[in-house]
Amino acid sequence: MLKLIGSRLATAVPSLIGVVIVTFLLTRVLPGDTAAYFAGPAATPQAIAEIRTKLGLDKPLPAQFLDYVTALAKGDLGSSLSTGQPVATEIRNRLPASAELTLAGLILALLIAIPYGIAAAVKQGTWVDHSCRILTTAGVSLPVFFTGLLLVYVFYFKLGWAPAPLGRLDAFASPPPEVTGFYLIDSLIAGDFETFRASAAQLVIPAVTLAIFALAPIARMTRASMLAVLSSEFVRTARAAGLTPYKVIIVYAFRNAMLPVITTLGMVFSFLLGANVLVEKVFAWPGIGSYAVEALITSDFAPVQGFVLAMAVLYIVLNLLIDIAYGVIDPRARSEA
Amino acid sequence: MHGVIDPAIAGALAPAEAPHGPLLSVRDLTVEFSTRKGIVQAVKNVDLTVAKGETVGIVGESGSGKSVTSYTVMRILDRAGRIAEGSIVFSGLDLAYAPERQMRDLRGREMSMIFQNPRAALNPIRKVGHQIGDVLLHHLQAQPSNVKEKVIDILNQVRIARPEERYHAYPFELSGGMCQRIVIALALACRPQLMIADEPTTGLDVTTQKAVMDLVTELTRARGMSTILITHDLGLAATYCDTVMVMEKGRVVETAPAERIFRDPQHPYTRKLMRATPRPGITLRDLLPEGEAPAAPAEGAAVRAAEGAGTPLLKVENLVKEYPRQGAPVAMLAALFGKAPPKEDGIFRAVDGLSFEVKKGESVGLVGESGCGKSTTSTIVMRLIDASSGKITFDGADIGAIPAKEFAHHPIRKRIQMVFQDPTESLNPRYTASRAIADPLLRMAGMSGGAKLRAKVEELAAMVGLPGDLLDRFPHQLSGGQKARVGIARAIALNPDLVILDEPTAALDVSVQAVVLNLLEELKQTLGMSYLFVSHDLHVVKLLCDRVIVMRHGRMVEEGASDQVLEAPKDAYTRELIAAIPHPPV
Numbered sequence: 054m055l056k057l058i059g060s061r062l063a064t065a066v067p068s069l070i071g072v073v074i075v076t077f078l079l080t081r082v083l084p085g086d087t088a089a090y091f092a093g094p095a096a097t098p099q100a101i102a103e104i105r106t107k108l109g110l111d112k113p114l115p116a117q118f119l120d121y122v123t124a125l126a127k128g129d130l131g132s133s134l135s136t137g138q139p140v141a142t143e144i145r146n147r148l149p150a151s152a153e154l155t156l157a158g159l160i161l162a163l164l165i166a167i168p169y170g171i172a173a174a175v176k177q178g179t180w181v182d183h184s185c186r187i188l189t190t191a192g193v194s195l196p197v198f199f200t201g202l203l204l205v206y207v208f209y210f211k212l213g214w215a216p217a218p219l220g221r222l223d224a225f226a227s228p229p230p231e232v233t234g235f236y237l238i239d240s241l242i243a244g245d246f247e248t249f250r251a252s253a254a255q256l257v258i259p260a261v262t263l264a265i266f267a268l269a270p271i272a273r274m275t276r277a278s279m280l281a282v283l284s285s286e287f288v289r290t291a292r293a294a295g296l297t298p299y300k301v302i303i304v305y306a307f308r309n310a311m312l313p314v315i316t317t318l319g320m321v322f323s324f325l326l327g328a329n330v331l332v333e334k335v336f337a338w339p340g341i342g343s344y345a346v347e348a349l350i351t352s353d354f355a356p357v358q359g360f361v362l363a364m365a366v367l368y369i370v371l372n373l374l375i376d377i378a379y380g381v382i383d384p385r386a387r388s389e390a
Numbered sequence: 391m392h393g394v395i396d397p398a399i400a401g402a403l404a405p406a407e408a409p410h411g412p413l414l415s416v417r418d419l420t421v422e423f424s425t426r427k428g429i430v431q432a433v434k435n436v437d438l439t440v441a442k443g444e445t446v447g448i449v450g451e452s453g454s455g456k457s458v459t460s461y462t463v464m465r466i467l468d469r470a471g472r473i474a475e476g477s478i479v480f481s482g483l484d485l486a487y488a489p490e491r492q493m494r495d496l497r498g499r500e501m502s503m504i505f506q507n508p509r510a511a512l513n514p515i516r517k518v519g520h521q522i523g524d525v526l527l528h529h530l531q532a533q534p535s536n537v538k539e540k541v542i543d544i545l546n547q548v549r550i551a552r553p554e555e556r557y558h559a560y561p562f563e564l565s566g567g568m569c570q571r572i573v574i575a576l577a578l579a580c581r582p583q584l585m586i587a588d589e590p591t592t593g594l595d596v597t598t599q600k601a602v603m604d605l606v607t608e609l610t611r612a613r614g615m616s617t618i619l620i621t622h623d624l625g626l627a628a629t630y631c632d633t634v635m636v637m638e639k640g641r642v643v644e645t646a647p648a649e650r651i652f653r654d655p656q657h658p659y660t661r662k663l664m665r666a667t668p669r670p671g672i673t674l675r676d677l678l679p680e681g682e683a684p685a686a687p688a689e690g691a692a693v694r695a696a697e698g699a700g701t702p703l704l705k706v707e708n709l710v711k712e713y714p715r716q717g718a719p720v721a722m723l724a725a726l727f728g729k730a731p732p733k734e735d736g737i738f739r740a741v742d743g744l745s746f747e748v749k750k751g752e753s754v755g756l757v758g759e760s761g762c763g764k765s766t767t768s769t770i771v772m773r774l775i776d777a778s779s780g781k782i783t784f785d786g787a788d789i790g791a792i793p794a795k796e797f798a799h800h801p802i803r804k805r806i807q808m809v810f811q812d813p814t815e816s817l818n819p820r821y822t823a824s825r826a827i828a829d830p831l832l833r834m835a836g837m838s839g840g841a842k843l844r845a846k847v848e849e850l851a852a853m854v855g856l857p858g859d860l861l862d863r864f865p866h867q868l869s870g871g872q873k874a875r876v877g878i879a880r881a882i883a884l885n886p887d888l889v890i891l892d893e894p895t896a897a898l899d900v901s902v903q904a905v906v907l908n909l910l911e912e913l914k915q916t917l918g919m920s921y922l923f924v925s926h927d928l929h930v931v932k933l934l935c936d937r938v939i940v941m942r943h944g945r946m947v948e949e950g951a952s953d954q955v956l957e958a959p960k961d962a963y964t965r966e967l968i969a970a971i972p973h974p975p976v
Contacts, residue, residue: 177469284468286510292466293505294525294576295498304524305513383515384560 057387061376065369072365073125077118079361080354087352091134108134121358130362131355133348140359144341148363149234150221151333151340155325157237157256158263162321166268167314170275174283174310175302185272192269197328201262201335208258216254218336226251259336266328267321274317278310285309312383319368319375326364413583413616414440414463419476419486421455421462432458432471434640438618440584445610445617447631447648449624449663451899452870455640456620460586463618464503465493481583499529502577504606506589508569512561518572519545519557522579529580541579548575548605566760567598571605578609585610586618591626595759595926596970603630603972622899624667625972628652636660666904668929669973670956674911677904677933702783703920704748704771704888709780711741711766711944740766741777742944748888753914753921755931755952758941759967767941768890768924772808773797785887804834807881811893813873817865823872824861827851827879835884850879853916854909871902875909882913891923895930907934928968932956940964 088105089096096104105111109120124131130140173185208215216223221236229239229248236252282288283306291305330342337343341360348356380387416438423430433455440446448456461467463478465485478485480501485493505511513521522541526532532540538557545553548571561569570590577585587606591599607630610617621627627634628648635645636659644657655661662679714737741763748754756764770777773794782790789802797803807830810816817826824847831837831846848858854875865873874894881889891910895903911934914921925931931938932952940948940961948961959965 286505286507287513289466290503290505290511290573290576291513291524293464293497293503294528295494295496296524296528297494300524300528305516309513309515385514385562388563 057380076358076361130359133356134353140355147341153235157260161264162267166271170272173276174279189269189273197266198331204258215258220337274314278313282306282310412439412441415479417477420474422474423471440616443614445631447619447627447634449627450637454637456637499580500582501584502582503586504573504577504590506592508573525579531580544575570602584616588620600970629972666900674933702747703750705783707745707781709744710778712778713738748920753935755923755935755938762941763944764924804884805887807886808890809881809894812897822862823876830883854879874906888920
């Protein structure tokens with residue numbers, strides 16, 4: 054098992070190096086002159102040139118890259134030009150907000166999609182199966198900003214059940230003392246149930262928005278892989294041995310069907326990271342997605358690079374977790390390592 | 391009833407319900423499947439009786455309905471199938487209309503099943519001990535506190551060595567024969583009264599087959615169980631069954647005691663099957679139905695063979711193929727960090743110093759059990775993979791020196807062709823039969839489309855007996871035998887000198903196998919080709935080959951004229967191999 058983790062970590066190193074290079078180059082080829090933008094519309098060419106020198110943008114690309122990597126090695130992601138704040142601090146402050154939202158969405162999606170997918174496969178061709186198909190088609194075809202706005206319209210504007218979609222907590226509440234950065238967990242640690250309720254209320258609609266988007270691929274994959282496993286020979290053996298449907302479906306079929314679903318989860322998570330950017334905009338969520346979009350619009354290199362790097366690390370960690378989960382479930386994967 | 395039921399009591403109780411009469415009595419059973427093309431009757435008016443302690447064989451070719459019959463008895467048909475008519479009475483209970491809950495109780499405890507392809511029949515990610523334990527616990531034959539003990543006891547009974555260790559094994563860690571023992575253990579765990587074995591040894595080596603069948607017979611006899619053995623192999627049925635029922639296209643054509651059905655088959659279909667089964671002391675012609683002997687080869691056709699007869703065409707000297715025992719990913723990772731891949735002492739030699747010769751116009755059989763290196767050898771001779779060392783000479787040219795990657799474009803490539811084991815898998819599903827046959831002509835003979843190509847394809851199809859109107863069909867629209875013919879036509883399209891036949895009939899029914907083997911012999915006579923025939927079945931090899939090489943662990947254990955090797959084997963292993971092949975008593 055340790056060997057498996059070690060070998061997966063080792064393969065992550067080249068991808069990380071690649072990400073560092075690509076993000077650096079990508080931010081350099083994006084349209085827009087940072088210095089000109091920063092100097093403002095009325096600046097003289099001298100002023101722009103001065104700023105350019107100050108930012109080190111007049112150096113050749115390899116030299117700029119060297120500067121970037123040296124700083125990165127010290128944990129310095131640079132500073133945002135528009136806010137002046139160090140990027141590392143900003144990301145540290147904003148990442149929990151995004152992570153809380155994404156994970157809540159993902160867990161919600163899993164809780165709905167997996168039982169639904171199993172039910173659709175077991176009751177193939179019945180109304181359960183058809184309703185699953187309708188739900189998943191809707192899930193993939195509705196963009197998140199649309200479902201997000203629709204939910205806000207219905208549950209906040211029309212029904213008034215949900216609080217105003219303005220961030221993680223309403224303006225009158227104060228955040229719980231920080232332990233994990235996740236308001237739901239921190240408020241429980243602090244024993245502050247009022248804040249817990251308030252932050253949960255804020256979280257529900259954006260999390261549901263993400264969940265609707267994420268559950269489609271998970272449910273489809275669960276259904277397809279359950280169907281394949283249910284028609285396999287070992288399930289027939291289990292049935293011929295008289296085992297109960299529960300044991301056959303859960304212990305024999307589902308554990309095997311889980312393997313491709315876990316692989317899909319990695320992809321779903323990366324889709325969610327993308328979708329997150331839009332959802333954070335719609336719900337004024339103070340996460341790193343909205344931070345990165347603002348930085349991108351103003352050609353602010355450092356936050357964009359920091360964001361992409363943070364996402365890449367997150368994605369690699371997640372894939373590592375998936376591989377470990379795979380190894381736990383499948384003895385064959387363990388022995389291959 | 392609660393708690394653990396003593397198996398002895400359970401066994402004593404059940405027969406009391408029906409003191410007289412058979413254990414299982416199927417009457418007038420018809421099973422229908424709803425398919426896209428409408429309702430298909432897979433089994434029609436089948437009667438089957440199994441007495442206590444009796445072993446009944448159901449014999450038939452693919453599509454005869456033999457498996458469907460047994461699945462219906464267990465009531466594990468898939469969703470599309472249903473019982474249209476008939477009754478299934480099992481120790482006094484009518485199973486045809488029994489509720490599912492009652493069936494679940496019976497399955498595993500009173501009737502159980504073992505399957506073809508034992509590895510697939512086991513849950514790949516659950517320890518085998520737990521899988522057996524599941525059945526024991528479900529049928530209240532054990533309690534969580536003593537389940538492991540009971541499972542180990544059962545593993546002992548099916549002769550699994552080191553059962554405490556194997557309890558924790560996963561199916562992929564066990565050999566095929568061992569997996570089948572686990573499946574048998576699973577089926578026998580609750581001491582059922584009836585066991586249905588559906589092709590239990592297909593895909594296993596003959597010696598493993600014998601060990602598994604002997605074990606099943608011994609265990610079922612000791613428990614006084616009844617067995618239904620479903621097989622396509624008449625030899626197996628003859629050796630292990632009391633009564634044999636022959637099925638064709640969903641109907642029973644003949645039922646008789648095993649002894650009588652082989653001595654005196656009544657139905658023409660039974661006779662045809664009997665004839666098609668390879669057995670000692672016959673020739674290829676004997677496999678075909680009476681009065682269907684193929685026409686003698688055309689005059690003067692064997693000229694090419696006669697011309698160079700006796701001169702060596704293929705010469706293999708000291709062939710070695712080594713594989714590292716370690717998994718490739720780790721070696722790759724080591725390479726990534728600039729380390730040399732760790733040198734393991736355990737290098738696995740798939741082929742270990744093999745030398746042999748194939749003369750012009752000669753057929754040589756390469757025989758052995760799985761893992762003996764016969765397929766590796768044929769793949770190296772075909773130059774699809776490189777040997778670790780050794781020399782391969784083809785008609786004077788050292789083809790072993792040509793890297794496998796370049797051989798595809800080498801002029802000699804045209805002269806060596808291959809027919810593969812699985813006729814379905816070896817055809818491109820998106821190519822029509824004529825496109826598949828034309829493939830080598832387009833690639834290696836420089837022909838382009840048009841009337842000339844079509845004429846050549848039609849000529850080849852006629853040679854292998856493939857009707858011209860089938861040429862525009864896709865593989866899924868052809869039968870197994872027709873696909874085999876396409877594969878053969880493709881191999882002979884370029885008029886090769888050497889054809890490598892890798893178990894070309896292993897996936898075919900015996901009657902189709904008989905026809906294909908005769909076709910191969912006829913083509914050899916007509917075209918003067920040499921064959922390198924790779925097979926695990928000595929009887930089949932003997933029919934087609936002049937000479938046979940018996941392999942084990944990558945080495946040759948015996949070589950000689952086919953008749954000689956089969957009738958007077960010198961090596962102990964060859965003797966064991968021959969003795970393990972079951973055959974009808976004719």
